[in-house]
Amino acid sequence: MSKKVSFFNLSIYKILSKEQSFLDQARIRLLYYGFFLIFVALGALYLSVYFQNQKMLAYTALFLMGAVIVLFKYLTWRPDWRGTAHALLIVGTLVNSSLVYVSMQTVNIITVQVIIIVIAFSYYMLGQQWGLIYSLLNTIPVLVFMIIEYNSGYVIGIKPNKIDQSTIIISLFANFILLIFIHSHFYTAFLKNIKHLKDSSREQARLYNQMETAIEKAEKSARIKSEFLSTMSHEIRTPLNAVIGMSNLLMMSSPRPDQRENLEVLKFSANNLLAIVNDVLDFSKIESGKVVFENIRFNLVELMNNICGGQILKAEEKGLLFKLDVDSSLKNKVLFGDPTRITQIIFNLVSNAIKFTPQGNIWVRVTCVEDRHNTVTVNFSVRDTGIGIEKENLENIFEPFTQESLATTREYGGTGLGLAIVKRLLELQDLQITVNSTMGYGSEFSFYMEFPVSTEVVTEVVAAPETKQPAESPLACLRVLIAEDNMVNVMLMKKLLSKWNINPTIAENGERAVEFMQYGNFDIILMDLQMPVMNGFDASKEIRKMADPKKSGIPIIALTASALFDIKEQVYEAGMNDYVSKPFKPDDLLEKLNNYALRKRVV
Template sequence: MSKEQSFLDQARIRLLYYGFFLIFVALGALYLNVYFQNQKMLADTALFLMGSVAVLFKYLTWRPDWRSAAHALLIIGTLVNASLVYASMQTVNIITVQVIIIVIVFSYYMLGQQWGLMYSLLNTVPVLVFMIIEYNSGYIISIKPNKVDQSTIIISLFANFILLIFIHSHFYTAFLKNIRHLKNSSREQARLYSKMETAIEKAEKSAQAKSEFLSIMSHEIRTPLNAVIGMSNLLMMSNPRPDQRENLEILKFSANNLLAIVNDVLDFSKIESGKVVFENIRFNLVELMNNICGGQILKAEEKGLLFKLDVDSSLRDKVLFGDPTRITQIIFNLVSNAIKFTPQGNIWVRVTCVEDRHNTVTVNFSVRDTGIGIEKENLESIFEPFTQESLATTREYGGTGLGLAIVKRLLELQELQMTVNSTMGRGSEFSFHMEFPVSTEVLPVVVTAPETKQFSENPLACLRVLIAEDNMVNVMLMKKLLSKWSINPTIAENGERAVEFMQYGNFDIILMDLQMPVMNGFDAAKEIRKMADPKKSGIPIIALTASALFDIKEQVYEAGMNDYVSKPFKPDELLEKLNNYTLNKVG
């Protein structure tokens, strides 16, 4: 017996163990009684049963297979019962009835309802058939039956009563223990459930606190980064001397590295929290791959690497449905890793159409390099968060170790697997398959038409821009940046002032920071949307956010804002947003 077994199974094993001893003693007494009365068939039957019980007891102690032992005992009992009725005694008496009752009770307790019913029928049906035969025509065979005297009946009845009492008493105790155990288990489960609810509540609060902490830290880190990167961009736009440009490039490179680390941590946290939602929009895979690898090619060339992008020509004219943002994230991380861990040699990015079924295509993405390679025993660990192949790799190449973890999680969320082949000192290859639905849309042929309308030299020069921003460094940065486009903005130091400016002034667009004192950007946007003047209430509002909250995009749109730009933003991105929302008005 073991603690893993239920109370009932333990009771069944004990019943067999002690029951074999009682049966053996009872059969021994019965054997002596019938032997001295010269009742050979009954004596042989008792001796056979004693031998069978001894063998089964030995089997149970050698191999604790109580089910097989119980089946064997019931089969032997069934055969012996039939032989007593049809051969040894050729009658149905109280001994036969008691044996049948013991078999029925034992089979139900030991083996359950199904087997209990089967063994009950196997013991009762032959006896009933015998009684019908004897009643109709009498039962006569050539074997002379043994006659049992009163002493044999007394010994048999006494032994049967003892066995019945033992079986019922044993299982009654087991059932009581089981009921008590169930009650205790129920109380324990209720206690554990209560603790689990408390733990879940704490975990939810912890997750919320983590999300808020990430948002605050993101804002606090991104805000100075916005100034560093923004000022670097402004200085580089001012035609610096070659030595100054080199210093500015180093400054910008370091700031972008820090921003990449922050973004990796935020992306991984978002994925782990299950907040990732995959889009299903139209895109052209060839254009997407060119956009992803465009900047990476320059980075590879700066390092002296040969970068080759090979996209299957059959994909050129297809419009696919999928999530280009997540594909970009996956490929960008893989290519960045390849460039990072390849001191010299080549980088190959291949996109191959594996299967084209007209309405769907299966595409294989492969990123191969001639880098340092990965040890076989480390192929699994490199996908763990905050893990690189070795401490030496981390020291030499740096990084958070989150890139491949993000890739793996994004693929797993789409039920996809990454295949890795790598040889130390010769390079690595990361590849995966992805299936896309194909749009029936035909890509239009781009025809360059002559411009019919000429804008002024700077169409944004007369743009009236209201900036709601409380950070003075960011205010200075925005002023300097917008001055490059001949825009002289109006500054509101908080949301309340932005609403006042809108009430008494006219503007074409608002750049709204979200976290400000007195009134935040969300509330300010809502107040502006309530204004009676449709021109003012309908003004385009672009949120400027350094927050890492996962639902920030939804919050921006719920507040009535048109779009958002994440800090630190790229000048080209902001310029594109300004053009999109104001060019028609200015033109």
């Protein structure tokens, strides 16, 4: 025990604490009150043997009384009950042996009682191991003495003390009192301890039930949160799909310069809103632990050019100089990794650099720091000459929904999720991001990432000789069935597909889509997932069950604004071929339609 009190303390309450168990408190009380009983008993014995002129026994009693006083003072000053118990047992063992071999030179009932007291006291105070040790230290010497005395008699040059009947009675009485006190005290302590354990067990059971309830509530809350995010995502993305889609349609219609400027503002605002929604959903997905990293082939140089291509234009609009520098040794390497997550990380870092740099430069560097043939270690660095970050705020910027300061949020906007997403994505791969920043001079974010290297060699693409393309577009005569319940999106899809000379058939729900497939012929289905009567998943499953192989094998592309984390898996499990998230870029949908149209022509 480390508790310390005043040297002059004599109170037991100052050496007891709530942190001690019931048994430990009982042991301290046993020592504290036991010292009083022993001292009184020794005082009575001292007077008895003193008046009988038994000097050795009188000195022994005085020695024991002094030891009791010293140990009592030590216990009330430094409440080390274990050390005190050991010291008391050692003194008792030595005195017991000296009484048998020197002072009295015999084994009587008093000696046996002392041994019993030592055994009981050592087991109760110090446990089984020390109890056994002190029991053997007290019993073996006495047994040895009895054997010696039985075989040859025990004789030494010191005259033994003889005690009268009154001294024997005092000793027996004192020993009985001590034995009763020890057993009674610990019996009460054991009962209290058992009751405490029962109460603790009941309390633990209650807490366990509360914990289970809390876990159920947390899981339910997580499900509700996921469903809420999915619903809100669908409700926000559906009108956004119309806003962005109509903006794209109007911009494809050769608007006047003043109209184009208005459309650009409209499209920019809609894309900003979409970016905020995507950030919240991405962060929720990461926090839920449902992020799965791919391990596919990609070329890092091409990936970085694609990521920074649009960002360069964005930087130039602000008058910033944007420089992308990718290590030339990576040019002809095919790496394994997750290009989607790398894109997400770099895009967030570069977007932040552009946002917080009023003037100056943006540098994006990708350096191969170690090439071991089968793996490469790459350093990614994004540096700017922006506003910089205060040193005490460097850790805070990675917290979700947090920016460097309130003034920064007001001036530059944003959700404060970009860097949180970057940090979480890197941490999930056991990677760390490093930040160096100086207020007014800019910031640099960097991290290292290791990639396995494919044995495939990237070769320069040689332009093939031009061949005469057929006059007819691959999308000509493509029969498209659209399953969509939202009239605004229906109008948008009709206008968009008309640009590609496609006249689609519209089914207002999944059940109607199945009916159209039963009685009509189509080349491809664009299937919304959340519809009344029958959703897109069930409709796709019904179509895959059709007897006609041409109908059951028709390509189905899912179109949805849902934000469920496992939506892709659900899409493929339902038998759909592809997935496009709303709001989508017209070019993305056009590319997928062209791919399936070309497959149809090949077949």
